[in-house]
Amino acid sequence: MFLLLNILAVLNGVYLLLFRSKTSDVTSARLLFGGSLLLLILPLCLPGLVYARNWYLHNIHSSFRLEGSGFILVDVDELEMHKGMVTREASLEGYQLLNDDVVRAVNTPDQKSFIEDDDGCCCTKLITRNQLGMLGEEHPLSLLLCRSDFWLYYIAYFCGGTIGLVYSNNLGQIAQSLGQSSETTTLVTLYSSFSFFGRLLSATPDYIRAKVYFARTGWLAVALLPTTIALFLLASSGSLAALQAGTALIGLSSGFIFAAAVSITSELFGPNSVGVNHNILITNIPIGSLVYGFLAALVYESHSVAGSKTESVICMGRDCYLLTFVWWGCLSVIGLASSVVLFLRTRRAYQRFEQDRITSSMLYS
Numbered sequence: 001m002f003l004l005l006n007i008l009a010v011l012n013g014v015y016l017l018l019f020r021s022k023t024s025d026v027t028s029a030r031l032l033f034g035g036s037l038l039l040l041i042l043p044l045c046l047p048g049l050v051y052a053r054n055w056y057l058h059n060i061h062s063s064f065r066l067e068g069s070g071f072i073l074v075d076v077d078e079l080e081m082h083k084g085m086v087t088r089e090a091s092l093e094g095y096q097l098l099n100d101d102v103v104r105a106v107n108t109p110d111q112k113s114f115i116e117d118d119d120g121c122c123c124t125k126l127i128t129r130n131q132l133g134m135l136g137e138e139h140p141l142s143l144l145l146c147r148s149d150f151w152l153y154y155i156a157y158f159c160g161g162t163i164g165l166v167y168s169n170n171l172g173q174i175a176q177s178l179g180q181s182s183e184t185t186t187l188v189t190l191y192s193s194f195s196f197f198g199r200l201l202s203a204t205p206d207y208i209r210a211k212v213y214f215a216r217t218g219w220l221a222v223a224l225l226p227t228t229i230a231l232f233l234l235a236s237s238g239s240l241a242a243l244q245a246g247t248a249l250i251g252l253s254s255g256f257i258f259a260a261a262v263s264i265t266s267e268l269f270g271p272n273s274v275g276v277n278h279n280i281l282i283t284n285i286p287i288g289s290l291v292y293g294f295l296a297a298l299v300y301e302s303h304s305v306a307g308s309k310t311e312s313v314i315c316m317g318r319d320c321y322l323l324t325f326v327w328w329g330c331l332s333v334i335g336l337a338s339s340v341v342l343f344l345r346t347r348r349a350y351q352r353f354e355q356d357r358i359t360s361s362m363l364y365s
């Protein structure tokens with residue numbers, strides 16, 4: 001059901017992105033509007049489809065089965081359960097082959113064997129010092145503010161998702177300075193649509209965890225990469241294609257971060273305190289909006305042309321936001337580096353949690 005809802009959401013987003021009506025033809029506009037209504041109504045039919053499928057399997061499909069046949073050695077339900085057990089066993093074996101060294105390190109009686117290292121390397125100390133031992137441990141405010149993982153997470157969000165949010169707030173002025181005022185609506189649509197797709201993509205780790213398991217903090221680092229690429233792309237070129245591509249990448253990255261942040265906060269610092277802890281985390285949004293907006297305003301006004309007293313200051317050309325994009329790009333590199341360090345510090349806790357989950361599912365199935 002959840003997978004079907006996500007597929008319909010993607011189809012809806014693609015439809016609204018690609019088939020926006022730009023014509024004054026009333027008939028075409030009505031057809032496009034009718035198609036969007038149809039896509040919005042389709043999710044209401046899913047419960048009926050699921051009910052019809054279950055009814056078919058229990059009433060129609062079961063009547064064709066030969067209960068007394070000597071070729072049927074086991075019950076169908078038992079066969080399906082056996083297939084599920086075999087699949088889980090194969091997943092567990094594959095996971096152990098990939099992570100056998102990590103599992104042995106985690107299951108050792110002396111947990112400090114992988115938390116503390118005596119080689120004295122600065123990078124090793126940065127990764128292993130006060131390392132998170134397990135996921136879901138509750139962190140009150142006093143403990144949260146003393147955690148290195150929290151401040152790495154805070155910096156990654158501050159230098160990643162918040163930059164994307166400030167970029168969207170300045171999108172109209174950026175388009176105007178580059179002489180693309182007529183494309184403002186298209187750019188806003190691109191950012192909104194790809195932000196929507198990014199939010200949907202944030203559920204991908206849960207879908208593929210049976211085949212490819214990767215810590216959610218690692219996905220956070222991957223999600224920050226498009227923002228860095230987009231900002232340096234915007235700094236290197238002022239063309240419309242670069243502006244559209246950069247806007248789409250920043251929207252995709254921001255949407256993923258905004259949707260995944262609550263889950264990461266819950267996993268790292270406890271589900272019971274997630275409301276308070278996440279509100280502390282997102283204090284970086286107003287702070288970042290003030291800092292990044294003020295930086296952009298300084299650069300913009302330094303290249304602007306003063307008009308009359310009644311007119312607002314207007315800046316035209318690439319120089320209006322060139323230095324801003326460079327600064328934002330450098331800050332996003334800091335956020336990317338923080339997210340990578342956070343991933344390295346928390347991956348053992350994620351691997352231990354996943355191993356315990358697979359083992360418990362094998363025991364209780």
